Amino acid sequence: MPALSVRQLRKTYRNGFEALKGVDLSVDEGDFFALLGPNGAGKSTLIGILASLVTKTSGEVKVFGHDLDREPEAVKACLGLVPQEFNFNIFLPVIEVVLNQAGYYGIPRGEALERAEFYLRKLELWDRRQTEMRQLSGGLKRRLMIARGLIHGPRLLILDEPTAGVDIEIRRGMWDFLRELNEQGTTIILTTHYLEEAENLCRHIAIINRGQVAEREGMTRLLGRLEAETFVLNLQHPLSATPDLPGFPSLLLDDQTLEVELSRGQSVNSLFAALSRRGIEVASLRNKQNRLERLFLETVERRGEDRG
Ligand code: ADP
Ligand code: MG
Secondary structure (H helix, E strand, C coil): CCCEEEEEEEEECCCCCEEEEEEEEEECCCCEEEEECCCCCCHHHHHHHHCCCCCCCEEEEEECCEECCCCHHHHHHHEEEECCCCCCCCCCEHHHHHHHHHHHCCCCHHHHHHHHHHHHHHCCCHHHCCCEHHHCCHHHHHHHHHHHHHCCCCCEEEEECCCCCCCHHHHHHHHHHHHHHHHCCCEEEEEECCHHHHHHHCCEEEEEECCEEEEEEEHHHHHHHCCCEEEEEEECCCCCCCCCCCCCCEEEEECCEEEEEECCCCCHHHHHHHHHHCCCCEEEEEECCCHHHHHHHHHHHHHHHHCC
């Protein structure tokens, strides 16, 4: 049974804007899944629907087999949410934020305290438990939201841009924490536009753009497909046309800039050999883009073209 199954999900906001245009998505139990997409793609809308914060227009949502329309309480019980926007009373001390949430799920006080201590220690917030929210940095607030999202022991944790605005050190700490949580059995879905984050953490990935899922693949397969790397070469001498380099798809950007694609197993040396056979000298070379970033842009562009 999948942890999450979404079929033909649509959302039209009251102003007529169609934020989700028939999204199909399935996430297996135990997966670490990234929902990757640019701003405005519909990520938060999708997550809002799962967490019953946004009402869907049509379509079906199931969480561990529980239908969102028929068993909203069961869905609520197995789903933990870390929203994109901070949403707590800024005058509350850290510990109260977590305990209030436990109360909301009907967890008895004693057990709530135990769990709160466990997660606050894990997320290095225990020493700050009496600190008021408004005195916490962005990174600490983000970590507190994770502790709060976990207090009722959800089987599926959904994080909406968990590391937006979080500095790199804290971000890596959060990654370690999430990885460990996933290894212990919690299914995790996160949205991000940090490609590095998806690449580092996730086993599967879906790319969402303009309310539609554009790609859905295993990270390994995706990276395999991306094994082709594009290099940008600055040439010593100008060329008038794209040279014929057997085995190396290339494109002359301007008379002294040549873009060349290397696929898996092709070495830069073999490219240089092919170039020298054509009498082409290279002044410098650089990698065009991060691999995932490239795929992301290609997908977005392709979708854009499809839609005219
Ligand atoms: P993402 O999280 O991927 O950045 P969102 O789901 O927040 O995207 O937004 C998707 C689109 O829906 C955006 O164009 C946004 O402006 C629009 N949108 C979000 N909330 C509302 C709303 N309450 N009313 C109308 N449009 C909205
Ligand atoms: Mg969002």
